[in-house]
Amino acid sequence: MVNISFAQDPIAIKLTEKEGLPDVEFYDILEDTKGFIWLAADKGLFRFDGKEYVSYSNREKRGLSVFGLKQDDNNQLWCNNISGQFFFFKITLLSFF
Numbered sequence: 640m641v642n643i644s645f646a647q648d649p650i651a652i653k654l655t656e657k658e659g660l661p662d663v664e665f666y667d668i669l670e671d672t673k674g675f676i677w678l679a680a681d682k683g684l685f686r687f688d689g690k691e692y693v694s695y696s697n698r699e700k701r702g703l704s705v706f707g708l709k710q711d712d713n714n715q716l717w718c719n720n721i722s723g724q725f726f727f728f729k730i731t732l733l734s735f736f
Contacts (some may be wrong), residue, residue, distance in 0.1 A: 669708040
């Protein structure tokens with residue numbers, strides 16, 4: 640009996656402070672349908688496009704930390720904070736609602 644196995648090398652993106660990583664404490668990570676990487680961190684919500692990090696916020700948000708990233712069928716990115724607030728971000732419009 641001969642066992643043959645095949646494998647592939649996964650694509651890896653290096654996310655470090657050297658590349659401009661905006662925080663060192665992360666609670667969640669998600670890749671959306673457009674290929675952006677979303678980071679829920681102690682210092683807020685960030686989007687990474689492969690080159691730079693962009694911070695997203697809402698003026699009603701209490702505190703900085705966000706958790707629980709989820710993308711729904713309507714192309715909205717949801718997150719919440721420790722104060723019990725829930726936010727969604729319309730990925731196609733690039734603004735919090």
